[in-house]
Amino acid sequence: MPDAVAFSVRAAWQQELAQAIRDPLQLGQLLDLPETWVQQHAGARELFPMMVTRHFVNLMTRGDCDDPLLRQVMPSADEYLERDGFVVDPLQEQNNEHPGILHKYKSRVLVILRGGCAINCRYCFRRHFPYAEHHFGSEQRRQLLDLVRQDTAINEVILSGGDPLLATDTQLERLLSELESVPQLRRVRIHSRLPVVLPSRLTQQLAKRLEQSRLQSILVLHANHPNEVATELAQGLELWARHGITLLNQSVLLRGVNDDVEVLSDLSEKLFAAKVLPYYLHQLDAVKGASHFAVTDAVALTIAEGLRTALPGFLVPRLVREIAGEPSKTPLELSRC
Ligand code: SF4
Known part of the structure; x- marks a missing residue:
């Protein structure tokens, strides 16, 4: 029954995706991160929503605010920094002839x-x-x-x-x-x-x-x-x-x-x-x-x-x-x- 097998495999990744974590406070709890540290950075999700799969979280080290995988997904207060040359559309892609x-x-x-x-x-x-x-x-x-x-x-x-x-x-x-x-x-x-x-x-x-x-x-x-x-x-x-x-x-x-x-x-x-x-x-x-x-x-x-x-x-x-x-x-x- 190849179709049934294929359907169950597709459903697996889609179901996993539905379990993605979007709340920095929940991520902090899962990883035993200091609450004050999480609170200090969580607000930056207003600049870009947070989302991370549980598989990726499971690859992080608990209690480590400097974990290299965590750093890639956790909102950071540093995102409010303004720096010359850092712009919204760095590769000038947003006004192309054919959208998409x-x-x-x-x-x-x-x-x-x-x-x-x-x-x-x-x-x-x-x-x-x-x-x-x-x-x-x-x-x-x-x-x-x-x-x-x-x-x-x-x-x-x-x-x-x-x-x-x-x-x-x-x-x-x-x-x-x-x-x-x-x-x-x-x-x-x-x-x-x-x-x-x-x-x-x-x-x-x-x-x-x-x-x-x-x-x-x-x-x-x-x-x-x-x-x-x-x-x-x-x-x-x-x-x-x-x-x-x-x-x-x-x-x-x-x-x-x-x-x-x-x-x-x-x-x-x-x-x-x-x-x-x-x-x-x-x-x-x-x-x-x-x-x-x-x-x-x-x-x-x-x-x-x-x-x-x-x-x-x-x-x-x-x-x-x-x-x-x-x-x-x-x-x-x-x-x-
Ligand atoms: S780098 Fe950008 S486009 Fe690629 S997975 Fe991360 S958020 Fe998506």
Whole structure:
């Protein structure tokens, strides 16, 4: 009974998602954090709602206000800091021609497939993004297909968000079938943090469908710290790898989370053990409310040098910055003023 099995797997991740924690006080209680400390920071959820899955919380250390996973999701009073250059729309994405569709790079088109996420990362460059205005509905799907049919330079569709894996397997399979009908398309790429916070999302049903596609499929995971690579995630990734899906990871360099050679080396090693190759290490996008996560370029370059010494070349992610309007990511060495 494959359909019944598939339904129960889908229901598992959706049910887990429904149990996500949205209240900093509840999070503080679960982790035995000092109440005064939680009270001091909880108000910043008015700037960006808090949300975190129980799986991700279970990877945190109880009683540790500096836990690197907690730091990524707990609202912070530092989010009220105003700093020059930190703006609402750092990559100038909000006034694009086709809402829900970003054609930033010549051969690739990016789709904001889902507005929500299973976790709200405090450093997110889209924390102020008006997802409601960029809903990807049937009209946007028609526009996407028109765009890729007319522009034969496009050979890859990137599913992004929010988090595209919030779409159900059935919805993703339907979109995949439509994309397969466009002759020049070669690849579909899924950018997602969802497996990190809900490993059960790596369903066998979706892996099988991607394997059967004539399009090559790539999953770009978003993990920032080795503690995020839990056993359940590694098992799900190995399953997807067995179905022929290319697995890459991108991280954001974050002060107080992973700005350390040993931490990032450990992350690369754990990812590779789960069949994932490190891809990019991003300098933080200068989004308003996240300046306390910023690492200077000088420190970032020193960390990159340390990684080159500590790891074989294939485990060293490329240190890059995204610059609005540029036709590709910019290696940090080239982006310094
Ligand atoms: S999962 Fe990605 S898009 Fe969602 S809040 Fe985190 S960084 Fe932003």
